[in-house]
Amino acid sequence: MGKLGRCAGAVWSGFRNRYLSFVLRLAVGVTFVVSGAGKLPEGGAFVVQVEGFDLLPQALARFYGTALPWVELVVGALLLLGLLSRFAAGIGLLTALSFVIANSVILYRGLNLECGCFGDLAVLHTRDALIIDVVLMLMAFQVLVHRGEFLSLDALIFRRKPS
Numbered sequence: 001m002g003k004l005g006r007c008a009g010a011v012w013s014g015f016r017n018r019y020l021s022f023v024l025r026l027a028v029g030v031t032f033v034v035s036g037a038g039k040l041p042e043g044g045a046f047v048v049q050v051e052g053f054d055l056l057p058q059a060l061a062r063f064y065g066t067a068l069p070w071v072e073l074v075v076g077a078l079l080l081l082g083l084l085s086r087f088a089a090g091i092g093l094l095t096a097l098s099f100v101i102a103n104s105v106i107l108y109r110g111l112n113l114e115c116g117c118f119g120d121l122a123v124l125h126t127r128d129a130l131i132i133d134v135v136l137m138l139m140a141f142q143v144l145v146h147r148g149e150f151l152s153l154d155a156l157i158f159r160r161k162p163s
Contacts, residue, residue, distance in 0.1 A: 021146035024139040025079050028092055031136060032076030038121035039069035049116045055102055071095060079143070082152020089143035096137035103130040 039046045050065035051058055075095065078088035099117070106113060106126050115129040124132070149155040 016146055018146065018150040021143055022150045025082065025085060025089070025143045025152075028089070028136060028139050028143060029076045029079030032072040032092060032095075033080065034076075034121065035118050036069040036072030036076060038118040039072070039116070046116055053102060053106060053113075055105055068095075082149070082154050083157075085149065085152055085154050086144055089140045093137055093140040093144060096133050096140055099133040100130065100137060103133060 046069070047062055047065035050056075050068075051061040053061075055061070056064060071091070072095065075088045075092045078084050079092065103115065103126050107130065112126050115124050115126055117124050117129050117132070
């Protein structure tokens with residue numbers, strides 16, 4: 001148990017590293033900004049794609065498809081600025097969780113569709129998107145746990161010493 005405890009402690013210590021948190025906060029932020037910006041120009045086509053997945057009732061799918069690019073842009077911008085980092089990471093985590101669930105259901109149905117994750121900027125199939133979404137979820141969780149205050153507006157505005 002001693003080796004396991006030391007190993008877990010080392011992993012947790014690395015997980016709480018402020019430089020890692022900074023890099024992951026930027027990575028999640030850039031991913032969300034690029035993803036949201038890639039979906040905005042096609043607007044209605046993305047909404048039709050979300051409705052076509054047949055995972056949500058039509059009205060909810062239309063709302064989700066319309067709101068998602070804006071949510072991604074806001075969450076990404078907040079993470080890049082380090083403003084309301086924990087809130088943004090929490091919303092990002094929930095958003096990525098919704099992607100994981102959707103892609104898992106699509107794969108369970110035996111389909112391997114193009115996900116539209118980045119709009120026309122990149123074409124990903126469901127399997128690839130699922131891997132990216134799980135990694136994105138883990139990165140957002142790390143930022144949420146660590147607070148991502150290193151080189152952030154949160155630390156400057158709220159006068160917290162970065163940990």
